Every structure is written in C-alpha cells, then in structure tokens.
Amino acid sequence: MEKKQVPDIVIARLPLYLQTLNRLDQDGEYNTSSKDLGKKIGISAAQIRKDLSHFGEFGKQGTGYSISFLKEKLEDILHVDKVWDMALIGVGFLGHAIANFNGFQNHGFQIKCIFDNDPEKIGTKIGDYEIYDSNRLEEIINQKKIKVAMITVDAEQAQEVADLLVKADVKAILNYAPVKLITPKEVQVQNIDPILELQHMTFYLE
Amino acid sequence: MEKKQVPDIVIARLPLYLQTLNRLDQDGEYNTSSKDLGKKIGISAAQIRKDLSHFGEFGKQGTGYSISFLKEKLEDILHVDKVWDMALIGVGFLGHAIANFNGFQNHGFQIKCIFDNDPEKIGTKIGDYEIYDSNRLEEIINQKKIKVAMITVDAEQAQEVADLLVKADVKAILNYAPVKLITPKEVQVQNIDPILELQHMTFYLE
Numbered sequence: 476m477e478k479k480q481v482p483d484i485v486i487a488r489l490p491l492y493l494q495t496l497n498r499l500d501q502d503g504e505y506n507t508s509s510k511d512l513g514k515k516i517g518i519s520a521a522q523i524r525k526d527l528s529h530f531g532e533f534g535k536q537g538t539g540y541s542i543s544f545l546k547e548k549l550e551d552i553l554h555v556d557k558v559w560d561m562a563l564i565g566v567g568f569l570g571h572a573i574a575n576f577n578g579f580q581n582h583g584f585q586i587k588c589i590f591d592n593d594p595e596k597i598g599t600k601i602g603d604y605e606i607y608d609s610n611r612l613e614e615i616i617n618q619k620k621i622k623v624a625m626i627t628v629d630a631e632q633a634q635e636v637a638d639l640l641v642k643a644d645v646k647a648i649l650n651y652a653p654v655k656l657i658t659p660k661e662v663q664v665q666n667i668d669p670i671l672e673l674q675h676m677t678f679y680l681e
Numbered sequence: 682m683e684k685k686q687v688p689d690i691v692i693a694r695l696p697l698y699l700q701t702l703n704r705l706d707q708d709g710e711y712n713t714s715s716k717d718l719g720k721k722i723g724i725s726a727a728q729i730r731k732d733l734s735h736f737g738e739f740g741k742q743g744t745g746y747s748i749s750f751l752k753e754k755l756e757d758i759l760h761v762d763k764v765w766d767m768a769l770i771g772v773g774f775l776g777h778a779i780a781n782f783n784g785f786q787n788h789g790f791q792i793k794c795i796f797d798n799d800p801e802k803i804g805t806k807i808g809d810y811e812i813y814d815s816n817r818l819e820e821i822i823n824q825k826k827i828k829v830a831m832i833t834v835d836a837e838q839a840q841e842v843a844d845l846l847v848k849a850d851v852k853a854i855l856n857y858a859p860v861k862l863i864t865p866k867e868v869q870v871q872n873i874d875p876i877l878e879l880q881h882m883t884f885y886l887e
Contacts, residue, residue, distance in 0.1 A: 490877040
C-alpha cells in the first residue's frame with residue numbers, strides 16, 4: 476500500500492541513506508542525526524526527516540537515530556534484508572568488471588549466473604560463475620527463479636535481451652546499454668549510462 | 682542566466698532526449714514529434730514540450746521537430762558541441778572497462794589521460810593511453826587543462842582523489858566509488874553506483 480503513496484524520488488534517496496549508514500557503521504559509529512546524515516549526503520536534515528516519516532518514527536527527538544536500527548529498517552523497506560539472486564547478460568569489458576565487483580553481496584545482491592552468446596566464452600568461468608549460452612537464458616533464469624538482472628550487452632542487442640528477461644519473469648533490470656528499454660509496467664528498469672551523467676554536468680560548465 | 686532558472690531535473694532529462702535523437706538519426710529518420718519521443722523515452726509529450734520550451738521554440742505545430750536541428754540545439758545547450766578531455770583515475774576492472782569504452786567520443790567526451798598508483802601499472806598502456814602515476818595527477822591535469830574526470834578507485838581512496846581533482850581545477854566529476862564525495866559547490870558531481878539503482882528497484886518487488 477505504501478508503495479503507491481511514497482513518491483519515487485523519495486524511494487530513490489533511501490539507498491543513499493542506507494549507504495551512508497553502512498559507512499558510519501563501518502567507521503564504528505552507533506548513533507547519528509538527520510543533521511549529520513544530511514551533511515554527509517548533501518541533503519537538508521528536514522528532507523531526510525520528511526522522507527523517513529513516510530515509513531514511521533525511527534529516531535528520538537534530541538538523541539537522533541540508532542544506526543543499526545535505522546539500517547535494519549531501511550533494509551527491510553528496500554527488501555534487501557534478503558539476498559537477491561541476479562543474472563548478468565553480456566561479458567564484454569564492462570560485464571567482466573561487474574562480475575568481478577565484490578560489493579553486491581553485503582548489500583542484498585549476488586550474481587548467480589552469467590550469459591553470453593560468444594562461443595569462445597560459453598562454458599568458461601569468471602571467478603566462480605560459469606558463462607552460459609544466451610540461448611538458455613529463459614530456461615535457466617526460470618529454473619533458478621531469478622528476478623533481478625543486469626544487461627551489459629551492446630545497445631543493438633539490449634531490447635532483445637530485455638524481452639527474453641521479461642518472458643523469464645524477471646522483475647527488475649539494471650540496464651547498462653545506452654538505449655531506453657521498452658518493458659511492461661510491472662518490470663522495474665534503471666539505466667546506468669556515463670554519457671547521460673557527463674552531459675548533465677557539462678550543462679553547468681562554461 | 683538560464684542555468685539558474687531551469688530546474689536540475691529538467692537538465693537531467695535533456696541528455697536522454699539527445700540520446701534518443703541520436704538513435705533516430707542513426708536509424709535514418711529525419712523528423713520526430715514530442716509524442717514519438719515521449720513514447721520512446723517513457724515520458725509524456727507535454728513534459729518534453731515543456732522541458733524544451735525553457736530553451737526556445739524548436740518544433741513546428743503539426744510537423745514536429747527536425748531531428749538534426751534539435752540534436753544540434755541540445756548539443757549546444759549541454760555544451761557537447763565540443764569534445765571535453767577527461768581524466769580517468771583508477772585502473773581496476775571497472776577503470777579498464779571504461780578506458781575501453783568507445784562510446785564517449787561521439788557524445789562530447791574523450792579520455793585524455795589515465796592515472797593509477799600501482800607501480801606495476803604505471804607506464805603501461807590501455808589502448809592509446811599511458812597510465813601515469815597518481816602522484817602526477819595535479820601537474821598533468823593542470824597542464825592539459827582537463828575539466829572533467831572519472832573516479833574508479835576504491836571507496837576508501839575516492840575522497841582523496843576528489844580533493845586532488847578539485848585542486849587541479851577539475852569542474853565535473855563522475856564518481857563510480859560507492860561513497861558520497863564532499864566537493865565545493867562549483868564542482869559538479871554525479872555518482873554511478875549499481876547498488877543504489879538495484880535497491881531502488883527492489884523496493885517495488887515482493
């Protein structure tokens with residue numbers, strides 16, 4: 476129910492709060508405040524309090540937030556109190572880098588299988604992961620009940636891969652290909668594209 | 682002047698419009714409409730018209746937009762009618778992937794120099810780029826008058842690198858390290874972090 480009511484822009488900020496709490500936790504801190512968090516994130520304390528108020532009362536007037544408590548609550552809200560199995564499709568330089576990234580597991584995700592259509596790559600391994608033939612994408616993702624996938628294929632192939640993922644009942648796609656994917660409304664898509672971010676910044680440069 | 686008046690959320694959408702126009706252009710199209718663009722991007726036609734109206738009148742009632750004209754205007758607005766030299770700092774798997782990415786040049790950017798602090802990497806090359814010692818970061822970036830940089834070092838080193846970049850007069854930083862950077866207000870920072878995007882999506886999953 477809450478999902479309809481909370482603006483998506485608020486949801487987009489919650490992972491940033493969790494990231495910052497994780498860092499404070501690693502640094503051995505026990506408590507924080509909306510002011511302290513806001514300073515670290517570059518958002519006003521009032522905004523943070525307002526964002527969190529959509530989900531309940533997590534702090535105490537004067538004493539602020541318990542870091543471990545707020546972390547737990549945010550993990551719960553974002554559904555990363557469990558670990559999501561992920562599929563990775565496309566083993567170019569970027570797919571390779573992502574397969575070797577060791578930051579997923581502690582934040583609610585783990586790569587479970589990798590796909591490519593290059594016969595020279597199929598059957599080889601990256602770390603612990605065998606690379607499967609993209610032809611088997613629907614079969615294997617269905618069988619492993621994977622709901623989250625990352626696309627690191629070329630722009631030209633990305634929509635075709637996305638269509639297969641949707642057929643395999645994947646519900647969230649992180650798309651690294653520089654193309655807007657068309658998917659059913661119930662499938663979440665987020666895009667990662669350095670060009671978009673760079674051009675956003677150069678607007679402000681002389 | 683326009684920079685103060687146009688909301689940043691509008692600016693963030695302009696690169697997406699440009700990306701879509703580039704794709705239409707590659708597909709051999711000459712004209713498009715706000716309705717057509719909106720459908721491809723998943724934004725309403727009215728929103729697109731409103732966003733563009735901040736910068737002028739680019740289309741004609743009934744006939745829509747000339748793709749090449751609107752492309753040119755957006756490139757001008759986003760300051761990517763020129764090519765920005767970039768520095769890349771950190772040559773792990775991800776830095777390697779980015780150094781090998783061939784999509785920058787046609788969109789207003791090119792990597793000009795690469796830095797790492799690993800003695801085994803310094804002096805070697807990735808493609809055409811020699812890897813310089815990070816100790817020389819300020820010197821070389823200053824000398825080459827580079828204003829845009831990408832950080833692909835670990836979270837622990839990212840702030841230190843950002844401080845050096847600011848000293849070297851870099852004005853826009855694309856940060857791939859999973860940490861919020863503290864920089865002066867006049868320095869643009871955008872973050873790319875798959876964890877934030879994934880957690881944003883899992884909020885909506887059961």
